[in-house]
């Protein structure tokens with residue numbers, strides 16, 4: 001669904017800038033191949049970022065595949081994992097519909113050379129409202145601005161738009177001038193000719209919308225001809241479907257059961273933006289849950305709730321998290337239901353994860369394309385007619401990068417400690433890249449030696465960090481910015497009485513703990 005469709009009241013573009021800058025400064029995320037000028041839509045995760053993203057991914061894998069939640073009947077649900085190739089036989093993508101249909105309509109601006117998704121470019125006219133309520137639409141010139149088609153909330157006024165508003169206002173003193181949406185203007189040649197694109201100086205510079213396939217093409221083998229064309233997978237899901245029979249033949253799973261996969265996906269997005277939110281290379285965490293058609297509605301409800309709760313359990317603020325059921329008009333032709341988990345990013349409310357009831361569409365398509373019978377055989381079903389069937393599928397599909405970005409945004413906070421401003425990432429301890437930092441209070445009196453000893457021993461079990469540089473307050477603040485939940489300081493009392501101070505990141509409260517109890521103290525609080 002279009003980004004920033006709904007602008008949340010707490011929309012704060014400056015916050016996004018601060019988060020991007022923190023990510024760069026502290027080694028969470030860098031532009032990919034930055035020394036060569038970067039590459040639009042590609043990102044590299046630095047030392048802190050890779051830890052954070054791995055923690056999210058590992059938690060998903062453990063929580064969904066290895067120790068899955070109990071089913072609606074209180075029984076353990078069957079889940080297995082898989083790791084399939086990024087490049088599959090191209091027939092996979094014909095069967096799935098990606099070769100024929102995985103495209104977004106795009107328009108190019110011939111003047112600014114910018115490219116837009118047609119469904120993310122709102123076109124509007126200006127209307128003049130008189131005191132008696134009568135309305136006159138001024139549609140000699142139309143304006144385009146990034147936003148949801150058909151809506152005019154928060155449209156951005158570019159220079160020519162502002163000039164036009166000012167001139168109409170001048171000629172209509174006392175009347176209100178406001179934008180009014182012109183749906184489908186980009187599809188209509190005559191209307192399109194009147195549209196001034198964002199940043200353009202004159203109307204008529206936008207091309208007609210053209211379908212643009214989002215799959216990255218490549219060639220397998222030495223010959224670069226039509227026979228050798230393959231694609232980088234645009235989603236991990238199809239690798240699961242094409243292995244459905246392998247898994248049921250080799251793993252002792254019975255419907256209902258799920259297959260989970262985490263892996264890279266690639267989409268040649270027309271307009272990568274909002275930092276890592278819309279990238280061209282990203283990672284997905286997907287489950288295909290196979291069940292009988294008669295139980296699919298119940299499993300759909302189950303996974304919607306379960307996946308929404310997963311984010312809350314990791315500390316995401318409920319006020320920022322929404323579960324939105326799609327309208328029937330938004331559903332793919334084969335889908336029986338779809339809901340998005342949405343997050344209020346600083347740039348607007350946008351999709352974090354989709355949960356779809358895909359019916360038996362994918363298995364049916366792959367059966368037909370491959371000629372293989374992919375029906376499931378239930379040998380315990382007494383009714384012979386019901387023994388062989390194509391299971392229906394519930395698909396919770398999450399993005400690891402979008403998840404990482406949402407957790408970063410949710411954790412980002414600026415407050416004051418002791419009259420000084422601080423930036424702190426209030427990440428759930430499970431997700432925090434560094435679990436604790438160990439400091440000697442000063443660099444003398446045997447404190448560094450003692451602190452290093454504690455660091456060495458804790459490092460066997462937790463990802464801890466040692467730092468003896470700069471004043472203690474400065475060291476605390478560096479760890480706050482990295483999201484480290486605990487700071488352990490070795491001081492005079494450590495040497496005389498064997499205890500350290502442990503400072504908790506969010507409250508800044510300190511407790512004295514015996515050195516011997518540190519590991520269990522941290523273990524309890526980190527859930528490790």
Ligand code: ATP
Nearest residue numbers: 001269277278279282351352353354397398399402
């Ligand atoms: P959108 O409408 O934002 O393009 P989508 O509905 O096409 O997303 P799906 O195909 O349902 O997305 O993919 C499942 C998940 O994969 C998304 O919820 C998102 O978390 C992630 N994802 C999809 N496209 C991207 C992308 N370009 N960059 C980062 N993550 C993505």
